[in-house]
Every structure is written in C-alpha cells, then in structure tokens.
Amino acid sequence: MVKANGNYLKLPGSYLFSTIGKKVREYSAANPEAKIIRLGIGDVTQPIAPAIIEAMHKAVDEMGNAETFKGYAPDLGYEFLRNTIAENDYKARGCNIEADEIFVSDGAKCDCSNIQEIFSLDNKIAVCDPVYPVYVDSNVMAGRAGDYNAKTETWSDVIYMPCTADNGFAPQIPDKTPDLIYLCFPNNPTGATITKAQLQEWVDYANKVGAVILYDAAYEAYISEENVPHSIYECEGARTCAIEFRSFSKNAGFTGVRLGFTVIPKELKAGDVALHGLWARRHGTKYNGAPYIIQRAGEAVYSAAGKEQLKAQVAYYMNNAKYIYEGLKGAGFTVSGGVNAPYIWLKTPNNMTSWEFFDYLLEKVQVVGTPGAGFGPSGEGYFRLTAFGTYENTVAAVDRIKNAGL
C-alpha cells in the first residue's frame, strides 16, 4: 500500500510566497478595480539587458542549424560559462576557484533546496532567523528538522540564530554545534551584511568544529560598501568548509530566464568523502543541465556591454531602495537594509503582527510586502519591502504607506 512522505505533511501551510500570491489573487478578485503595487515577492521588473537578448537570439539560431545544434549539455555546464564565472566572480577577486569546481544550474533556489540531499539525515542544521524559507522547508521535507512547535513556530532539530536589531541583524555562533550552517549575505530578508572579518570568524569556526557552511550569495551584486565580502572564498580556509550559491536572478533579472550555479571546492570533505563528487553524482543522475540558450545568456552577463548594462540596472533598483529607506525613515518608521541589498526591513508600527500589517497595507492602500514572520520567528514584528519594482511604483507605494494612517 503506497504511503506519502510523512515529512511533507509536517509542513504548516504552504510555501510563503505561494500563500502571499493566493491572498493577493483573492483580494484582486474581490476588488477588480484595485491598483495593487507588488513589493512582496523579490521579483524583478526591468527587462533583460540588450547584450543578453542579443546573445540569446544568436544561440536560438545555433539551435536551428544542424551544424551548430546542441543536444545534452555537459553535466557541470558548458566550459565557456564556467570559465567566465571562474574568471570574473572569483579569480578577479583573488579567490582561487577553478572552472571545474563550478556547477551550472537553473537557479539558486533549486541548488539551495537540493544541496541538503548529499548530507546525512542526522546532520544538524543552523539557520539565521529570519531567513529565506527554502533552507528550513527543504530540510523539513527531507526529515532533518524534527517536529514543528506551532506555538514557537520553530522545529525541534533546527538551530536558530536570531538576527535582530539587538545584534545588528548579524548571527552569533550558536551554543549547540551545528553540522550544516546556512548563511545568506547580503541577507534575505533583512538586507543586512557582515564584514569580511565577521565572515572569517564563521569560516574559522566551521573548520574548527568540522561543519560545512552553505553560503547563499544571491544578492552579491548589490553590495556597495567596502569591506563587505562578495564571496565566502575571500576568507582564508573557506575551501575546506564552504559551498557557495550564486544566482543570475537578481544581478541580471533572470527570475524568468533561470540560471544559477554552485561552487564546491575539491578539498571540501565530509569525513573522507569529497562533496564535489557527490554533487557531481546528483547532477549526473537527477539533472540534465540548464538550456544551451540560457547558458549563453549567462555568458553575456560577463561581456563588457553586459556588465555596463547590468551596472545600470542594479543602480536603478538601488535608487528605489534609497527612496523607500529615506521615505519611510522620514515618515517615522524604523527601517534597515537597503544599502548593500535590494531589501528594506521595516519594523511594523503600533505593535502590529507582520501578517496584520500585510493585510492592513493590502486592504487600506493596496501595497503588497512580505510579512517578516514568514521568514522565521524573529521576523515577527517586521516587514520586507523590495526595491525590484519600477521607480514609479516604488514612489507611489512609499506615498501610499505614508498616507496609510499609521
């Protein structure tokens, strides 16, 4: 008699952004005339840059021609892309990462959620709180999170590292020793970063206790301050304790194009098992590579024209971030983030819960954000706004929130 995976049934409610989507669809259906501004899910609004469009047209034509047609891609991704990534994202920053340590994929979300699969089920995970829900949810589905406590909204086998105003939204080394440490900087949702010296402490700690850091650097392109590391491999010793995830979704607007990559250094081991080999085995057996056309799009991200055009795109979004930050701060809200990240982290006014604030903004002024509680217990009382809207919508949304009677 077939049985379902009981771990899936432990998950309370649906995936955060699916829930938000549902609430917004229901509100629109009930209020068809309402002009909703979405600063909730971190989706981009600027079109794909011309240099990338050109590269995709060229690749599409190659696929239509017998001489240049491409079938199955190499397991780890095309060399032209892996070489470009190694050069630009790593060697150019003095990080010693080789092309054959890079695994091209269809996005960081898939990699972040699948990576736990190559580790033992009895490994303990530690996560920042609040944080991108995929880290915990994927471990719940695998059976690594223990049981859910509806009262505290925490999982019995997960080590939470609170990131609150008190510690400047930077996690502290936990009391219990984890085996897998999820770090995400610039952080989603708080927009906070840590310095290279602070990250070095994590690398030293992981090497000391034999833990692996799963480092999500999806928002690296938004770093504007000196002394904030773009890659964990800028730290001494990271090659023996860290896996890094990168995405093209936010630096190049690929949320609908789908491309990302994962870096696993050859020296990185669990006991005497090289993790590079395990991830390669997963790629070979359970994945078939990102489309050739999309891998060519990724290559164009690093072309001279592509870099120029994307610099402008990032600047456009960061100008939105500045507008939200200053506008709401000026209106008396408590805000953080927005300097090295496209996210503004807002304290909910009048002691509203974050879902109460979500409903209030949706119903009163038709602005959609993301409730902090959706990112973990320490997110309660906070709210995330993204800078990925158009400038016009961003300005309108800030004005609406100012006039929401809060």
Added chain:
Amino acid sequence: MVKANGNYLKLPGSYLFSTIGKKVREYSAANPEAKIIRLGIGDVTQPIAPAIIEAMHKAVDEMGNAETFKGYAPDLGYEFLRNTIAENDYKARGCNIEADEIFVSDGAKCDCSNIQEIFSLDNKIAVCDPVYPVYVDSNVMAGRAGDYNAKTETWSDVIYMPCTADNGFAPQIPDKTPDLIYLCFPNNPTGATITKAQLQEWVDYANKVGAVILYDAAYEAYISEENVPHSIYECEGARTCAIEFRSFSKNAGFTGVRLGFTVIPKELKAGDVALHGLWARRHGTKYNGAPYIIQRAGEAVYSAAGKEQLKAQVAYYMNNAKYIYEGLKGAGFTVSGGVNAPYIWLKTPNNMTSWEFFDYLLEKVQVVGTPGAGFGPSGEGYFRLTAFGTYENTVAAVDRIKNAGL
C-alpha cells in the same frame, strides 16, 4: 561533525552515461584521428524545427521589452502551455486530464528522479529489468533500495521485473507486491511496447493493491502501431493509480532545450493524502519553473507548423531505426525494438558480455552504443543502439558493425 549521505556511497560506479562518456573521451584522446560514431546516449542530432525557433525568437524579444518582460513563472507552468498540452496530448485522445493536473518542468529526467521524494521511504519499488537507470539510482540515493549485491548486480529492496526475449520484453506482475511501479513504454532501452489491454491489467492491478504506477511515456511520439497506448490515461481507472511523465526531448529534439511535464490527477491519493498537493508543494519550495522562452518553445511544438515539422523529424529517426533493424537482422544479428521506439535492442554475438561488446565496437570500428548491463541484470548480453544519429552516420555505423568481423 558533518557527514555525507551514506546512500550515495552505496552506488557502484558513476551514472551509466557519464561512464560511457568517459570511456569515449579516453579513447578519442588516445586515438585523435579516429572517426567515432555515437549511437550510445539517446541524444538527438536534428536541429530544432523552424516553428519552434521562431517562437523562441519572439519570446526572447518579449523578455527584452519592459511591457512584455516575464519574471518568475507560475509554480505549475504557464497556462498557455498547460492548456495546449491538456488539449493535444490528452483530450484529443479521449483522456480526461485537466490543465491544472499538469506540472511543467525542465525535463522528464528531473521529474522521474524527484517524484520518489513525495513517497514514504519504506515504500517498495518495482522496476522493469532492463530499464532507464535513473529510476533505481534515484531511489538508492534516497535510501529506498536497500543494499547492493555486486554478484547479482541487484538491490535487496528493489523488485525486478525481467523483460527478456522469453516474455517479449513485457514485464509480468511480480510475486512480491510493490507500492511504486515504474513502467516505461515505449521502453528504454528495449524499444518494446505493450498493448492497451496489457497496460489495463497493470492499472487494474495497481488499483487493487493500492500501488502507484509511475509511467514514463517519453518516447510516445515514436509509436507507429495501432493498439499501443500513447498515455496510461487511455486506460480505465488510471486517474486513481497513475502519474505520467512526458518529455519534449525526443519528440521535438529538446535535449539541450530542456522541457518536460508530469501529470498527477486530482483523485490520486496515498492513503488519504492527495499526491497532487505534495508535488505542488515540492514545485513551490524546491523549483522555480522552466524558462518563459522555453515554455513558449513547448507551445510551438503543438502549432500546426510545429506538428508538421516534427512529424517529419520523427519519421527521419524512424527511418534510421528501420535501417539499423533490417541491416543488422540481415547480417544475422538478433534484434528487436525499432518499430514503436527509436531504440534497437541487439543480442550481443558470440556470447560477449555487453561491456565486452561495447569495447569491441569502440576499438574495432569506432561505433558507440550502450551496454545492456547498464540498464539492469537482464540487460546483460544485450546492446542498445539509437536511431537519433544522422542518416549518414547511421548507415556508416551499420556497415561498420557488419564488417566488424563478428
């Protein structure tokens, strides 16, 4: 202290097609002048059809324009594609499948290997022997296969259903009762099919014992005979016991474009848990959708021009299949398949093992095929040749094999 997933370490050797790739690369390196003909991995050689190329160019332009730019895709895939699939692949065949029971993905390999995740780890799987290695390997990685017996090359917790010349390469209902039954027709690697009446027996059996059939119909487009079902939903009662996987790789040459889908009827349950909801949760949490450009390519597969062009492409490959089948049969080889599938299943001559025959063909005549043993113990003594080469290479390969001195 971090630990690796011990189940991964149980896997003997690397993924079949990675091993073949490595052997071929090594031979080429040692014999740079050798003109190797690859009829091994089931990769296609014909370029993407013009109607699909046109659709991709259009979609690329949409992505470059602010008014038509697309970000994150809907969790289950775009409605324009899911509606077209429901119409053409199901309703047109009298199968009652709705668009919201279709989950668009980046390929059947990912879906076939990930689907086991929504089931309990103590569920027993049954597989045809020989069969596409991904079914067993993905269950080994999850810890559902038990232990490997190197002597018999079988897993202790897997129920094998031999498909040999004695039973016309059609599986029999197993003695032990499985919870999950993997069926693939037209079959990879044997190219065999079963009739609608035979498939109905499996559906009735699954409903009787409460098992779920995981039906891989990736090669459906190659069916030429009447009375061979294109979808399991042509059978009475399949909606309560079957999940179907489809691919665009073989009917439209998308091996490097990447698109597929999975069908989960709303009534399908494990106990009282609807599997549709579990797979939707997996999609929402661990996947971010196929690229918009690629989903538009998939839509074009069903356009009038697309259908016309792909009919010709399938005919081209099936003409190769006929040439291999008749050529080798005429030369005294024992062959099957090739009528409803792009695969020819060849008995190795002179009692060679399938890997011995692989090495012999590679070294003597530089033709690459796939050793039957790579698909399971009952594949030993057999060899798979694909019809996906060019006509010229196919003719040359058959001539070379004829003259290989066997």
